[in-house]
Amino acid sequence: MTHNSLTDAVEYYAHLRGISLPPGWSKDVEDADLHIDGSAPEKIVRRLCSLLGWDAPAVLHDRPRPDQFPLLVLAGDEWKVVEQWENEEAMRVAGLDQPLLPYDPALIFHALSFPEIMSGASAPTALSVFWRAIMKRKHVLIMAALATVFANIIALATSLYSMQLYDRVIPLGSFSTLWVLTAGVAVALAIDFVLRSLRSLMIEREAADIDAEVAEFFFAHSQSVRLDARPPGIGTMAAQLRGMEQVRNVMSSASLFLIADLPFALFFIVVIALLGGVVAIVPIISLPIALLLAFILGRMIQQGTNRAQVSGNRKNGMLVESLDAAESIKASRGGWFMLARWNRLVREVHHYEDPVKRVSAVAGTIFGTLQQVGYVAMMAVGAFEVGEGKMTSGALLACSIIGGRINGPLIAMLPNLMVQWGYARSSLRALDGILQLPLERTSGQASLRPENLGGAMEARNIGFAYAGARSGLAVDRLVIAPGERVAIIGGVGSGKTTLLRILAGLFHPQSGTIRLGGLDMTQIAEDVLRRHIGYLPQDFQLVHGSLRDNIVMGLGNVSDDAVMAVAQKTGLIGLISGHPSGLDLTIQEGGRGLSGGQRTLVGLTRLLLASPRLWLLDEPTANLDQNAENAILRALDEALSPEDTLIFVTHKLQLLGQVKRVILLGEGRVLLDGPTAEVIARLQGRPASSSRNAPSPIAAVKP
Numbered sequence: 001m002t003h004n005s006l007t008d009a010v011e012y013y014a015h016l017r018g019i020s021l022p023p024g025w026s027k028d029v030e031d032a033d034l035h036i037d038g039s040a041p042e043k044i045v046r047r048l049c050s051l052l053g054w055d056a057p058a059v060l061h062d063r064p065r066p067d068q069f070p071l072l073v074l075a076g077d078e079w080k081v082v083e084q085w086e087n088e089e090a091m092r093v094a095g096l097d098q099p100l101l102p103y104d105p106a107l108i109f110h111a112l113s114f115p116e117i118m119s120g121a122s123a124p125t126a127l128s129v130f131w132r133a134i135m136k137r138k139h140v141l142i143m144a145a146l147a148t149v150f151a152n153i154i155a156l157a158t159s160l161y162s163m164q165l166y167d168r169v170i171p172l173g174s175f176s177t178l179w180v181l182t183a184g185v186a187v188a189l190a191i192d193f194v195l196r197s198l199r200s201l202m203i204e205r206e207a208a209d210i211d212a213e214v215a216e217f218f219f220a221h222s223q224s225v226r227l228d229a230r231p232p233g234i235g236t237m238a239a240q241l242r243g244m245e246q247v248r249n250v251m252s253s254a255s256l257f258l259i260a261d262l263p264f265a266l267f268f269i270v271v272i273a274l275l276g277g278v279v280a281i282v283p284i285i286s287l288p289i290a291l292l293l294a295f296i297l298g299r300m301i302q303q304g305t306n307r308a309q310v311s312g313n314r315k316n317g318m319l320v321e322s323l324d325a326a327e328s329i330k331a332s333r334g335g336w337f338m339l340a341r342w343n344r345l346v347r348e349v350h351h352y353e354d355p356v357k358r359v360s361a362v363a364g365t366i367f368g369t370l371q372q373v374g375y376v377a378m379m380a381v382g383a384f385e386v387g388e389g390k391m392t393s394g395a396l397l398a399c400s401i402i403g404g405r406i407n408g409p410l411i412a413m414l415p416n417l418m419v420q421w422g423y424a425r426s427s428l429r430a431l432d433g434i435l436q437l438p439l440e441r442t443s444g445q446a447s448l449r450p451e452n453l454g455g456a457m458e459a460r461n462i463g464f465a466y467a468g469a470r471s472g473l474a475v476d477r478l479v480i481a482p483g484e485r486v487a488i489i490g491g492v493g494s495g496k497t498t499l500l501r502i503l504a505g506l507f508h509p510q511s512g513t514i515r516l517g518g519l520d521m522t523q524i525a526e527d528v529l530r531r532h533i534g535y536l537p538q539d540f541q542l543v544h545g546s547l548r549d550n551i552v553m554g555l556g557n558v559s560d561d562a563v564m565a566v567a568q569k570t571g572l573i574g575l576i577s578g579h580p581s582g583l584d585l586t587i588q589e590g591g592r593g594l595s596g597g598q599r600t601l602v603g604l605t606r607l608l609l610a611s612p613r614l615w616l617l618d619e620p621t622a623n624l625d626q627n628a629e630n631a632i633l634r635a636l637d638e639a640l641s642p643e644d645t646l647i648f649v650t651h652k653l654q655l656l657g658q659v660k661r662v663i664l665l666g667e668g669r670v671l672l673d674g675p676t677a678e679v680i681a682r683l684q685g686r687p688a689s690s691s692r693n694a695p696s697p698i699a700a701v702k703p
């Protein structure tokens with residue numbers, strides 16, 4: 001039994017549950033010895049989960065019920081993931097070409113529960129996501145708090161040292177006492193140094209983990225946002241997501257120490273009162289004034305930071321857009337237009353940022369003055385007290401040093417903190433907005449996981465309109481039987497792509513239902529749906545990585561041989577064998593590096609490897625030459641079994657020969673739906689001759 005087989009199985013398991021494990025997650029597992037406390041499978045899995053910080057797995061000794069799948073199991077020497085019962089005696093194993101696993105009462109099954117944060121489940125607020133990640137590491141926070149307590153107590157030592165020097169050592173000339181005191185203070189300072197360094201290191205280390213956890217959450221969440229609910233500005237949304245760095249900075253930076261030090265301000269005031277009596281009145285007055293001022297300043301800059309943040313995000317969005325669309329902008333000589341827009345946004349950001357900067361500059365001066373006034377007032381009141389013999393001059397010196405600790409770092413950092421917090425708060429609002437976007441049905445939610453999604457696809461009373469559009473798609477009834485081959489045609493902008501996205505479950509109609517095999521599509525688990533439906537978008541986009549990554553992404557373990565065999569059929573083999581890097585060919589960021597036709601071939605190769613039951617292809621051959629188109633049609637013909645359903649959108653009338661049924665869309669409505677020959681005849685203005693083999697008569701006709 002190897003670590004590899006276990007990590008591969010866990011990867012499969014996560015995949016089946018629709019969860020993407022973070023890159024490099026298995027590194028710790030591979031480095032650790034999972035067999036430390038025996039090699040019983042339960043112990044190994046429990047140890048793996050605790051190593052990864054996941055909850056303990058549920059262990060199943062009995063025969064699994066269908067709703068308990070997927071399950072992790074050690075069969076012989078290999079870890080496997082069983083997907084479902086195939087029959088009474090055997091279970092289906094996840095992965096390509098895996099033999100069935102016969103049920104054996106000795107088998108022990110494990111159900112893993114992934115942290116909520118990985119399942120993309122929605123959180124009530126962005127702040128709670130940070131808070132949850134921080135509170136998970138309470139132990140370190142407690143250690144850091146203890147270090148703060150000790151460091152602050154030790155800080156008193158220097159002030160008491162000065163007091164002893166003034167009151168005892170200098171007047172009495174007892175230099176032996178001086179050496180003892182100096183040695184004591186030196187030790188105290190050394191401890192202080194160690195404690196503060198440890199505190200910083202501990203917090204920095206945890207901050208990195210918190211950062212990774214929170215970043216993963218927001219990334220997973222943004223990926224789970226339903227496609228039809230995504231805000232139109234992707235660059236703006238990216239900038240809003242980057243706002244989490246601002247929140248992270250304010251939470252993990254020196255400001256955290258400031259908050260930790262805040263209770264000590266009260267402690268120091270008590271010490272000043274003990275040493276200097278009435279002198280304590282000065283920090284008692286100055287500290288609340290400083291806090292109140294900070295609060296007022298925070299309110300004053302709130303609107304500015306909010307607006308500057310919104311404009312800053314739009315500026316980022318525009319930058320991304322202009323770089324992405326550089327070709328079209330250059331070709332249409334739109335450079336000046338874009339520059340003017342950029343300059344306007346830069347000025348807008350400055351316009352909102354300026355008051356924030358002014359307020360924070362003034363605040364810096366006010367707080368600086370407050371610090372000095374506090375010092376002078378303390379010395380003045382102290383001088384009276386010393387004059388009246390109520391305190392020694394050593395005690396006054398100690399009070400001024402301790403007062404410096406209250407007024408110094410605490411008050412000096414407040415203006416900066418207020419600005420940082422102002423921006424962080426605006427970022428939190430933007431993140432809250434993202435968290436409120438509707439999500440795909442995640443595997444964590446109660447959803448149906450049918451074994452077989454065969455059966456007809458039936459859309460009823462579908463209504464969908466893009467935000468701000470006057471009209472949209474409206475389909476009363478559309479039934480597509482299993483095994484049907486259907487083409488959707490229609491003019492530019494008639495709603496073909498939108499209908500296909502809705503049928504693929506990527507867009508949710510605002511009204512109506514779509515049933516797949518009798519089940520409401522919205523109730524089917526996302527991963528089950530994605531495995532059943534293969535969707536090829538009009539413009540198949542690649543991502544940065546190798547050509548292989550782009551072909552096998554989301555498919556689990558696919559061998560190069562399998563990829564090459566399918567590439568041979570689709571014609572992608574020409575690209576793979578014609579390039580020195582073959583499958584390792586690097587795809588640049590944004591998916592650049594391949595032609596439009598080649599990208600389509602990558603998408604089709606991927607789809608053939610995925611081998612779905614329902615194929616939805618949006619203009620699959622629009623970018624292809626005749627030879628490539630013929631190859632694709634042949635490959636599809638071979639790949640589709642008689643029960644598989646094929647629906648494609650096309651503008652090429654010659655492709656209609658491939659299908660028995662054609663749906664004509666116009667302005668979001670089904671104008672014609674019937675056997676190919678009849679629809680073509682209607683389109684050509686000929687009377688439709690009834691065909692005996694027609695799958696259905698023309699269902700909707702509108703001239």
Ligand SMILES: Nc1ncnc2c1ncn2[C@@H]1O[C@H](COP(=O)(O)OP(=O)(O)OP(=O)(O)O)[C@@H](O)[C@H]1O
Pocket residue numbers: 466467469490491492493494495496497498499538
């Ligand atoms: N993301 C979007 N936001 C707003 N409106 C959109 C969006 N995508 C498409 N539309 C609008 O919806 C309508 C239908 O678009 P759709 O892409 O479904 O048409 P289509 O029939 O596939 O067109 P084509 O043949 O050009 O691909 C069009 O009027 C289009 O302007």
